Amino acid sequence: MLMSANQPLQRERGMMYWEPEYETMPRERLEQLQLERLKNTVKRVYRSVPFYREAFKERGLEPGDIKSLEDLKKLPFTTKQDLRDNYPYGLFAVPMGEVVRLHASSGTTGKPSVVGYTRKDIENWADLIARCLVMAGAGREDIIQNAYGYGLFTGGLGIHYGAERLGATVVPVSGGNTARQLMLMQDFGTTILTCTPSYALYLGEEGEAAGINFKKLPLKAGVFGAEPWTEKMRAQIESKLDIMALDIYGLSEIMGPGVSMECPAKQGSHIFEDHFIAEIIDPETGETLPYGQRGELVLTTITKEAIPLIRYRTRDISSLHPEKCACGRTHVRMKRVTGRTDDMLIIRGVNVFPSQVESVLLEFGETEPHYLLVVDRKGDLDDLEIWVELSERMFSDEVRHLESLENRIRHKILSVLNISARIKFVEPRTIPRSEGKAKRVMDRREM
Template identity: 85%
Template sequence: MIQSPGKKLREGYFDPEHETMSRDELAQLQLERLQATVKKVYRSVPFYKKALKARGVEPGDIKSLDDIKKLPFTYKQDLRDNYPYGLFAAPMDKIIRLHASSGTTGKPSVVGYTKKDIYNWAGLIARCLVMAGGGKDDVVQVAYGYGLFTGGLGAHYGAERLGAAVVPISGGNTARQLMLMQDFGSTILACTPSYALFLAEEGLAAGVDFRKLPIRAGVFGAEPWSENMRRQIESKMDITALDIYGLSEVMGPGVSMECPAKQGSHIFEDHFIAEIIDPDTGDVLPYGQRGELVLTTITKEGIPLLRYRTRDISTLHPEVCACGRTHVRMKRVTGRTDDMLIIRGVNVFPSQVESVLLEFGETEPHYLLVVDRKGDLDELEIRVELSEKMFSDEVRQLEKLENRIRHKILSVLNINARIRFVEPRTIPRSEGKAKRVMDRREL
C-alpha cells in the first residue's frame, strides 16, 4: 500500500469478503439487492409506486444493472414534501433511530433507521476507521456534532463496532479538545477538515507538539476540502488526513472512504450503487467524466432511496486500488450544483479558490468569498488572511502578492476578482462546516 506522510498506519480490512470481491461478484450482488429494493419500495412506499407507474416500470422490469436507468430520480425536495415519514419503507415499530438533515430552511429531510440499518452503518464506519489504520486498541476522538446530524453518532457507533475506545466530545470547546487529545492519548480524530485545521492552529499556538502525541490519522468530512488543505493539516498535526463522504439522506458518513493511497474514496458498492450524471440532462456519464453523483441504497430498510440526486460534483474510477479494494473510487467532491456560484456567466466553486490560495505560502488557509452586484454586474471579492510574517511586510510586497493571486485566479477560474487581505485570525473560524461564501446578491 502507498504510505502517506505522518506516522505509519496499520494496513488491513474490516470486511475483506466484500471489500475485495471481484467486479463480477459485486455486480451480481448489486443486482440481487437492487431488485429486492425496488420490490420493497413498490410495495411499501406510495410515493415510489406512483413514480414507477408514471414511468411504466414494474419491479420485474429490473433485469440487469443497466436497467437502473429506468428508475426515477429522487430529490431532497421529495423527502421534504413527504415529511416526516412518507418515504419510510418500514413501519414505525421497526424504526429505532431518527436523524434529520441540518442547515436547511423550513422542514428538514427526515431519515429513519431500523436495527439492521444501524448495524450496517456501524460496519461501514468501522471499515472507514480500519482504512485509517484503526483497530481495537485505538482511541477515536469524535469531534463531529452529535444529535440530529448524522456525523457524531455515525462515527461513534462505528468506532464501538470496531472495538476502539470512543471519546464522544462532539464539536466545539477547542481548549478541552486539545486537553483530552493529549491526556486520553487519542489516536484518530474525526471532525470536519476546517475544524481540524483550527485545532491544529490553536494547538500550535498553545505549544502543543503534535509530533509527540499518539494521534496519527484524521477522518475528515461533511464539507468539501482541497488537496492543499490536506497538506496543511498533515504538516501541522503530523498525521495522515483522509476524506470520508456521506450524506444523511443516503446513510450518513460512511458511504465512501479514502484509503492512504489517496486516489479517491472507495464507495461501498455492496450497499450503494453509484452513478455520475449530467446535472442538466440527467444522462448517465461514463467512468472518468465529471458530473453529479447519484446514489441508490440497496440494503436500507428504513428509508431506501432510488437514484438520489446528491448535488455533489465528482468523478468515478473503477480500477482496482493499490490498497487491494475493488470498489469504485470517487474523486473528492469539488463542489455542489446548488452551492456553485455563477459570476458573470462563470461557474465558481469555493474549493477551486481555496486550492489557488493555498499555492501561495504567504497566506493562511482561511478565506471568504463575497459576491455583490454593482449596477448590473456581479463582483467577486476574495478576503484572505495573511500569514503573520507577511502581515508585517511592506506595502509594495503586499501589492505584488495581490497581483500574483489575482492573475492566478484569472488564469484558473477565468474571472477577475478583487483580492482583499485581512489580518491574521480575523476571518471567523468554524467548529462545524466552514462558511466560505457571503452572497450579498440575495439580500
C-alpha cells in the same frame, strides 16, 4: 459473513480490512450482489412506498422490469424536494415501530429532511464506519477522539457507533471547546481524530500557539469530512498535526458518513458498492455518463430498510473510477467533490441555503428582500457575514432600533441555520441587482 467486534481484524496481502469478503470482492461477483439487492429494494419500495409506486407507474414500470444493472437508468430519480414533499415519514418503507432512530439534515425553509434507521440499518452503518476507520489504520487498541457534532446531524453518532463496532475506545467529545479538545488529546493519548477538516486545521493552529508538539503525541491519523477541502488543506493538516489525513464522504439522506472513504493511497474515496450503487449523470439532461467523466453523483441504496432511496440526486459534482486500487479494494472510487449543482453552501459542516436566510428576513418586514451571503475563511474556520439591505424608513432610524433589529435577525438565523453569522446592514439599493438569477453568495474561501 459479517465480522463482530470481538473477532480479530483480517489482514490480506499486507493490507488491513474490516470485511475483506466484501471490500475485495471481484467485480463480477460484486455486480451480481448489487443486482440481487437492487431487485429486492425495487420490490420493497414498490410494495411499501406510495411515492415510488406512483413514480414507477408513471413510467410504465413494474419491479419485474429490472433485470440487469443497466436497467437502473429506467428508474425515476429521487430529489431532496421529494423528501420535503413527503415530510416527515412519507418515504419510509417500514412501520414506525421498526424505526429505532431518526436523523435529519437542514431544509431550505426550516423543515429538515428526515431519515430513519431500523436496527439493521444501524448495524450496517456501524460496520461501514468500522471499514472507514480501519482504512485510516485504526484497530481495537486505538483511542478515537470524535469531534463531530452529536444530535440530529449524522456525523457524531455515525462515527461513534462505528468506533464502538470496531472495538476501539471512543471519546465522545463532540465539537467546539478547543482548549478542552487539546487537553484531552494529550491526556487521553488520542490516536485518531475525527472532525471537519477546517476544525482539524484550527486545532493544529491553536495547539501550535499553546506550545504543543504534535510530533510527540500518539496521534497518527484523521478522518475528516462534512465539508469540501483541498489537497492544499490536507498538506497543511498533515504538517501541523503530524498525521495522515483522509477524506470521508456521506450524506444524511443516504446513510450519513461512511458512504465512501479514502484509503492511504489517496486516489479517491471508495464507495461501498455492496450497499450503494453509484452513477454519474449529466445534471442538465439526466443522461448517465461513463467512468471518468465529471457530473452529478447519483446514489441508490440497496441495503437500507427504513428509507431506501432510488437514484438519489446528491447535487455533488464528482467522477467515478473503477480501476482496482493499490490497497486491494475493488470498489469504485469517487474523486473529491468539487462543487454542487444547486445553491447550497457548506459552512463549518452545516448545509446552508440562501433561501433559508431569505425566509428569515421576510419574517421581519423591516428590510428589503435584497441580501448577500459573504463566506470567508478567518484563519482556519469558515466565517459567514450576511449583508442586509435596509428599507429607506429603517435606514434613517435610530441606532438603538437598528441594533435591536440586528440582534433579532442574528438570533433567528442561529436558530434556523444552527450556525452563527454576523449581520451587516447596508444602504438601500447598494446590493447589485441582476436581470437574471440574483447573486446571493460571495464565496471568498480559497478551495
